[in-house]
Amino acid sequence: MHIPDGYLSPGTCAVFYGVMAPVWYLASKKMEKAFALKGLPLMALGAAFTFVIQMFNFPIPGGSSGHMVGGAVLGIVLGPWAGIIAMSLTLALQALLFGDGGLLSFGANCFNMALLMPVAAYFIFRVFTAGEPGRVRGFLGAAAAAYVAVNLAALAAGIELGIQPLIAHTMDGRALYAPYPLHIALPAMVLPHLVFFGVVEALATALVVSYVLKMGLSVEAGQKTSYRPLLVFIAALIVLVPLGLIATGTPWGEWGKEELGQLLGFVPSGIERFEGAWKGILPDYGQSEGATALLYVVSALIGSALVVAAVYVWSRLWKK
Amino acid sequence: MEKMTLPDWMKGPAPNGCPSVDGQKARGFIEKSLKNFASVLKKAFTADYAARDGAMQRLEPRAKLAGFFFLLLAAALSESWVFIFSLFVLTFGLSIITKVGAATLLKRALPAVVFTAVLTIPAIFSFVTPGSPLVDIGGLTITDEGLKTALFFVLRVSMMAALASLAVLTTRQADFFRGLGRLLPGFFVTALFFTFKFVLILVKTAIDAALARKSRTIDGQGVKEAQRWFASRVAFILKKSLNMAEEVSMAMVSRGFEGKVRFNPAGPLGRGEYLWLGAASFFLFLSFGY
Known part of the structure; x- marks a missing residue:
């Protein structure tokens, strides 16, 4: 899901940097307030943790294996703000030192995997586990949260890639960047995630979150959950409907x-x-x-x- | 007295490489994970190119990274074959004067190039890119427009992957972060530097866990058991991360950290840096018109 450089037009990259800049600012302020001096090592270790779990292969039936993105685990365990920062750091390190994902497309990659994934996973998990959830509901909540979150990220990546031929082409209509239009790019990104990668992410996240809850490790668990951002988001969507x-x-x-x-x-x-x-x-x-x-x-x-x-x-x- | 000589196989430069990374195909999920970890470590410790006495290695990291960013932007903005190709020639020339070598650069950028090339194959056909037919292969028509679109796309992506790789290969990790620290917010760069260091520690933990599992496994075990092992190790790594975050935080506070990250003042830029920045920005401005 890491979009390399050259796939997105500079205009698209600029838009996503523009979208992510206030998110990063807000998230770092929230982190400063919540964790004070502990924030820096916590974020760095959260990022390093995601980096490492992305390299762990998760076994699936049939002798095959896949790896998880980890954004959902971060969102659920560290909370949405810490999840945004930690996941952004992971993506930055991957882009800068390991050539995984582009430098110009870093903003778009962060939007997909560091914003949509942890935030969606966090709120879906919270809604699923409202009240006093048992182990089964916790497991199912984490699985559903991860499945929806990773598919949302894939959908966003599909749209970003699919609109390139429309917004960036030569005078004679040739695509300058990702060459596939929406009706090809969208299913190509979404279907494998709906059928395979989403299932891997869901199962792996659910198992990890179950262990985390059993061990009482969640950093987020001690904090007060606020549904205000979710409600504001829903209200904004309703207002924008017309x-x-x-x-x-x-x-x-x-x-x-x-x-x-x-x-x-x-x-x-x-x-x-x-x-x-x-x-x-x-x-x-x-x-x-x-x-x-x-x-x-x-x-x-x-x-x-x-x-x-x-x-x-x-x-x-x-x-x- | 008989003269002692070293056998030939000991004189060569590590002919077999790391078995986890090179040669053998990884089979189980443990082997695949170990291969991934080994590949990260291998990429993380490629400092020998940065230590060579090349033209780019001598540049001040801040100026070097800014110049590479200008070139990346130029490659992204241009719509011209000639321009992208001239950037390719420039990158090839840079790989020689930096003593990195075109082959090393190609090897590093190859995964992105191959992935993009394979991904772009359908775009050459008329069902994706309609246009003037060139060749007909088994009912599938390759179009002139499709071929041009695909080749230009692959050329641009390869170009950008090669440039980014050259920036990383010619910069020591410490210089890399120092250079970034003068271009981006200090908090972010320090957190990134911490992340890099912690990744190496956590990868070591993960390797130990995977090797311990591998050495204790005689026969293949069920998927469920393997999945449980995966989840328990990931949770263990998370626990270790959180504990370490606590310890690092206390260590930082005890050494007087107040939440503000400061970098040493940057040194003056020399003639080489100005020349590099001038050339890179020249390409950037040129890309606006091409």
Whole structure:
């Protein structure tokens, strides 16, 4: 998942450095506040730990083996802020001294593996293990957190690579950087992670976290968990939902029969048979004539409330 | 008295290399892990090139790293074959005057080049890059545009991998971090330096664990047992890391560390450094137009 130099345009690299700069600043401030002078060796050892576990091969059935990224373990054990810094340090060392991942694409690699992975893993693990989790729920929570986190990182990398032919090409349309468009780059990155690497990351993370919890090693465990960043993120997403109304054309992958026929030259038989079989509870997000941005927001609110309610009910059931 | 001579096999420069890294194919997960650890150690201790009396080795690390960064940026910005190729020639020339050698540089950059070349093969065909057909192989058409796209991409990636490798090979690790410390925030560079040192310590722990396991394993064991071993060792390394962080922190405080990282003031730049920075920035500005 380490993107080397030359795969991303300098513009893309600059954007990701721009995104990561305030994140690094904020994370280092949080670390300073939480750990004071202990922060520096803790971060460095967290980074060294991730570096080493990435080299450990994890055995899987069939005699094969794979290795983990480790971002999820860091997020769960050290917390999201420490996870961001430690993982960034690991990636920096790999890029600078070992030629693994590029120097210009360092910002993008950090966004994928040092921001998305530990933060997503941390919050998913926290939601899964709300209340008083037993060993099984802790194991499943860590597995789910790692699986989603590594796939999220792969999705981001796929998008970053897939947009290159669109945003950076010669006058005659030849790609200057990663040559594969989204419809190739995205499945190429995501499918192996959904099927193989995600499973390795999930299983390895779950086993390691189980040991860590058993040994009472978690640095993060002693700190107060704040869901505020997660809530702010969700609120921001809900507020930004109406932006979709500005976009023209059909969203990617949501084509109707007719559009698909025009794009592909034929309509797959499955789509021909099943399109329109299920309309949903709020068809087209409740848009009738005169649909407004408000309806769009209300649909998003109902959707997110349902997700929160489902997770709440699920965690209550687990408690019993 | 009979003259004693050394046998020929002892005179050569380590002909067999490290068995964990060279030659034999690693099979089990333990062997693969050991191979990875050995490869890290091998890469981490390639200081002999940095110690050679080459042109780049004499440069002040801050200026050297900044110059390499300019060249990397130039390679990333350019859209011209001629420009990228001229950078290639420059890098080849640098590998000679630094006494690193083109073969060493190529060996170091090879994994990225091979990976990219293999990855780019489908891009030469018309189903990825439509355009003017060049050759038809078993129903698959190679297009002119596809071939140009793929070759340019591989050339750029190889170029950038070679430049980054040359920067690392010609700089001593201590100088590397000192140079970075004057270009990036001190806290970050110190943490990076610590990370590097700790990696070497933790790799040693991991090697010991893997070797201990290997030496005690007579017959193959189940996957579940192997996975449990993996998890227990990783948790052990984490425990060791956290304990060490505590000890290092106390040692730092007892020696007067107050949270601020200071580097010795940088020395003045000489003619060589100005020449290098001038040449590198010249290439960078040139890349804006090509």
